[in-house]
Amino acid sequence: MSCCAVRRPRLLKPDTHLIPTASQTVGPFFSIELTTVEHSVTCLPGLEDREKRIWIRFQVLDGDGAPVDDAMLEIWQADSNGKYNHPEDVQAKKLAPGWMGFGRIGTGEDGSCVLETIRPGRVAQGIAQAPHLSLAVFARGMLKPLHTRVYFSGEAANVEDPILRLVPPGRRDTLLARPDPARPGHWSFDVRLQGDRETVFFDV
Amino acid sequence: MKRSPREPLVVLPHTLSEITGPIFGQDKIGENDNDLTGQHRDEPIGERIVVSGRVFDSNGRPVSNALIEIWQANAAGRYRHIKDQHPAPLDPNFSGAGRTLTDEQGAYRFITIKPGAYPWFNHYNAWRPAHIHLSVFGHAFITRLVTQMYFPGDPLFAYDPIFQSIPEERARQRLIAKFDLETTQPQWAKGFKFDVVLRGPEATPFET
Numbered sequence: 001m002s003c004c005a006v007r008r009p010r011l012l013k014p015d016t017h018l019i020p021t022a023s024q025t026v027g028p029f030f031s032i033e034l035t036t037v038e039h040s041v042t043c044l045p046g047l048e049d050r051e052k053r054i055w056i057r058f059q060v061l062d063g064d065g066a067p068v069d070d071a072m073l074e075i076w077q078a079d080s081n082g083k084y085n086h087p088e089d090v091q092a093k094k095l096a097p098g099w100m101g102f103g104r105i106g107t108g109e110d111g112s113c114v115l116e117t118i119r120p121g122r123v124a125q126g127i128a129q130a131p132h133l134s135l136a137v138f139a140r141g142m143l144k145p146l147h148t149r150v151y152f153s154g155e156a157a158n159v160e161d162p163i164l165r166l167v168p169p170g171r172r173d174t175l176l177a178r179p180d181p182a183r184p185g186h187w188s189f190d191v192r193l194q195g196d197r198e199t200v201f202f203d204v
Numbered sequence: 205m206k207r208s209p210r211e212p213l214v215v216l217p218h219t220l221s222e223i224t225g226p227i228f229g230q231d232k233i234g235e236n237d238n239d240l241t242g243q244h245r246d247e248p249i250g251e252r253i254v255v256s257g258r259v260f261d262s263n264g265r266p267v268s269n270a271l272i273e274i275w276q277a278n279a280a281g282r283y284r285h286i287k288d289q290h291p292a293p294l295d296p297n298f299s300g301a302g303r304t305l306t307d308e309q310g311a312y313r314f315i316t317i318k319p320g321a322y323p324w325f326n327h328y329n330a331w332r333p334a335h336i337h338l339s340v341f342g343h344a345f346i347t348r349l350v351t352q353m354y355f356p357g358d359p360l361f362a363y364d365p366i367f368q369s370i371p372e373e374r375a376r377q378r379l380i381a382k383f384d385l386e387t388t389q390p391q392w393a394k395g396f397k398f399d400v401v402l403r404g405p406e407a408t409p410f411e412t
Contacts, residue, residue, distance in 0.1 A: 018262055020403040021378055022370045024352040027337060029285040033275040033301035034339060063206025070287075076225055076345045086224035086343075102226035125220045127410055134221050134345055141205040143369055145348065147216070162410065167214055193207045201209050202216035204346040 023145075026138040028070055035072055035106035042105050043116040044077070046098035052080055052118045056150065056177055056187045058105075059112040060137065063194030067111025071139040073191075075103035075115060082121030082131070091125045122157060130161035137191055146201045150189050153178050167200050174199045217410040218346070225345035228271040230305060238304035240274075240316035248298035250279030250317030252393040255353070255381065258310040259340060262404025266310025272400075273303040273339040274314060281320030281334075290322050315393065321360055333360035333367060342402040353398045354380045 026034075033039065045053055060068040078084045079096040105113040123129045133150040151158055153176040158164055164172055174197060180186040192199045216222065236242045241252060255274075259267040277283050277300060280292035284300050298317065306312045319334050335352040342348070354367065361367050370376045378401070387395030
């Protein structure tokens with residue numbers, strides 16, 4: 001065997017394999033795919049849950065209090081029993097028929113949009129949590145989505161929610177949706193990206 | 205633009221709400237959704253390309269049934285969007301949007317045309333390098349990723365604050381697709397490879 005035939009180990013690929021792909025801004029033009037009429041999801045419940053429906057009006061505001069008219073909100077939530085449509089959910093609960101739990105809406109000119117959904121039940125796998133929606137906010141000018149949660153004002157379980165308890169007490173109310181006293185079933189939730197009463201965002 | 209929070213982010217230990225997320229099915233995908241050259245009566249103008257790759261989790265395991273959505277400018281650098289005022293022509297045969305699901309090996313494939321570079325108003329004489337926007341769902345809400353895929357050798361990289369916003373050189377390189385002769389189709393289309401690695405659960409799970 002000549003020296004030239006000495007087998008060398010195969011060159012390893014540069015160690016870039018497991019570097020996560022970096023996030024980049026969603027930019028100003030995402031609505032041609034992500035929030036078309038066909039691909040927006042503004043109504044989560046199926047027919048079964050009709051009588052339990054609620055409407056949450058979100059409004060996204062920037063540091064000047066100006067509406068953000070080119071944001072996208074994505075929602076992930078459990079059904080009315082607190083069950084997620086996902087294999088990692090091993091709670092002994094039956095998933096509501098047809099429940100997906102994913103929502104996606106673009107904001108309008110006044111920075112708002114309305115989600116038609118149901119109030120989720122308590123998720124109690126590992127730890128018991130108060131009813132909540134997970135919310136991701138995407139917008140031009142932001143490198144990454146901002147993650148937050150929507151809880152319900154007046155919910156008794158809020159005081160024992162393990163995540164709310166991680167939030168400084170003076171800022172917890174930024175995570176509470178508020179009921180509209182004039183219209184039963186209607187709630188509002190402001191997403192303040194910066195400044196006065198800035199919404200609590202999470203490092204996930 | 206005042207869109208970045210000033211308050212520190214609150215570290216969120218992962219509960220079931222974070223490690224679950226929407227998993228989509230084939231019912232969300234239409235026939236020509238992954239062929240952006242086949243969505244209209246005629247073919248769009250431009251350089252036909254095949255963009256393919258695989259989606260992995262942070263342990264290098266393929267992610268199947270990942271929904272990938274893309275949107276992009278046409279060959280002249282114009283988006284079919286009401287707010288895009290770049291005085292370049294629209295192409296009646298190009299919508300610039302598509303979606304697909306990864307297969308069991310985490311593999312995906314799009315046929316499209318190479319987008320043009322385009323000017324924007326970020327600073328004087330600002331131009332975006334040619335890119336395709338990608339939105340990817342893993343199986344957890346926290347692995348959700350929106351990013352941009354670039355093309356090798358683009359002279360605009362050095363001037364683009366969005367590309368340069370990524371501090372690490374290796375991470376920047378990961379956003380540049382590689383020309384790939386294997387997926388290049390003779391007499392028809394150039395192939396570009398773009399793999400995606402979704403983040404892992406670095407944060408501490410919530411212990412009870």
